[in-house]
Amino acid sequence: MRERTDLETRMNAVQRLTAELSDNVELIELGEMEGDKTVIADAEQAIRELKAEIDRMQIESLLAGEADSNDSYIEINSGAGGTESQDWANMLLRMYTRWAEQHRNKVEILEMHDGEEAGIKSATIMVKGHNAYGWLKTESGVHRLVRISPYDSQARRHTSFASVWVYPVVDDSIDIQINESDCRIDTYRASGSGGQHINTTDSAVRITHLPTNIVVQCQSERSQHKNRATAWNMLRARLYERELEIREQKANAAAAGKTEIGWGHQIRSYVLQPYQLVKDLRTGVESTSPQDVLNGDLDAFMEAALAHRVHGGKDGEITDVD
Template sequence: MNLDDAAAVKALDTTLTSIEKVMDVDRLARSIDELSEAASAPDLWNDQENAQKVTSRLSHAQAELKRIKDLRQRLDDLEVLFELGDEDPDTYLEAQQELLGLQKEIDAQEVRTLLSGEYDEREALVTIRSEAGGVDAADFAEMLMRMYLRWSERHGYNTEVYDTSYAEEAGIKSTTFQVKAPYAYGTLSVEQGTHRLVRISPFDNQGRRQTSFAGVEVAPVVETSDHVDVDEKDLRVDVYRSSGPGGQGVNTTDSAVRITHLPTGIVVSCQNERSQIQNKASAMAVLQSKLLERRRQEERAVMDALKDTGNSWGNQMRSYVLHPYQMVKDLRTNFEVGNPSAVFDGEIDDFIEAGIRWRRSTEAEAASA
């Protein structure tokens, strides 16, 4: 093994050792034992909601521990592979490729250790709304919805769409869905803000270039330990008939529910269940998540004002350009790629990782100011 290769392997070993310490592998193993015991309880499924949480956390913890152990084993094997490569050019080429693969995966794992915020380990509630740009904005909002659902699918995360309001000509006015995976909130929270699309409009018969906007909002899913006070007197509850694309009726009864929180003006809807009672319960859970996120943002705003950092959260953060060139660029991190099709198909991990690193460095700068 030459000096450059040895230095690269040593650097990876240092990073992985740091990750193992931060994740506390021994504590993670103990947690798996405790969750396994809870999952084997004969009365577990008497409470389906709790059972799903236990099994989800167990699956996540097992996957995390396996990922760390696999990385450690591959790193140990890599040193042997480089030694064998001293005698065989093909084996050396294989070692080089494995080195590049390990660097990418260890970097991605390092990013996960940066998710240490109060709600980062929660599941995520994502809301997407079309903004300026008419029918193009509605179409763009639907493209973003598909992008995040495809990203979730690529990672094996379950999702549940609570409500989708379809636009008349094409696309959607808004949608709200939940990403059911631990740390989904911490991961997706860096996607919050205004997204911008530039393209030749497929809805313009003169083929003119159109700029449109869509807003993404991400909130942590509430848990029973959260204290979010909602006074029934502050709510207006409306029921209506569920509808699909083009305004067609989905249900023949008024089972969809819309709740307006009068003090804040927050409006949430749910139409995915057949029962009005179930839809109201789901809508209340969404409302509580939004109120929790609003409280978190207000607390952050107070701290930012005290520190006078000038940080801008929730402003325009990414541009998707399809004409006159092909590029997707994050305006905060300057990370960019030249393949918008892959991005819209859910390949956004690099953007998310860059966003998490940017957020952590921004917070560190603010703390030291």
């Protein structure tokens, strides 16, 4: 049923765009016959807007992976650098939350560890929406910030790092077998806001998968039972994402999607001082408005990364989508 709904949505969109294009072409012809420049200008603007929508649909046609239509987890971890890096991790959390809200996706915070003075040490959120994982999957990697630190009394320029890891929410149709004897389960007291109860009981759950050393944790619920169930789902998702990555590497090692995250593997730089620039180091796409990007304006970067990933284009080059 979900596949049928997806196909119907795509077909209806194509039919709507075709009809709107035809209507606006007729308006231009009518405007030329009557010499009405306003009608012509309005119709041409409408066609330009249609083109932008079509370009986006072309990119969406690339989202054909078996998990692309699923909801998505986003895990953010601050790098070395104390308060500055923790503040940067919090900025990234806000950026992805804003992006999700702009695309009418729902965001649920599953786990968050606050920094000592400001920001966060780590956080995991779930983004719920059609093709959430497909759009977000190219965001995995290390993100670099350069700015004058508001936490430096001498107003020096600082470089901070934070890692982002995106993996799909696994639905019931995907069977992931986990041997519980391969896992270590720890409970601990949740941190952050949540009232007296959440801070006085060991409701938070951490599961470590020993063969792969994958660690997941959840503290979003007051009930340890609910947090445990969510953590198991997160572990299944991480193991599934790991299997997808292995398959992709085997199929085409040169065009493998996400490599193991390391602090030397920046995918994007955000420079706030001494100049204003956000640059994706994989595709060459740039923005001279970092504040817009940090407010969730990420579509240009995601679209370029998706096209680059599928077509193997060179840096800065987006090959045409048939």
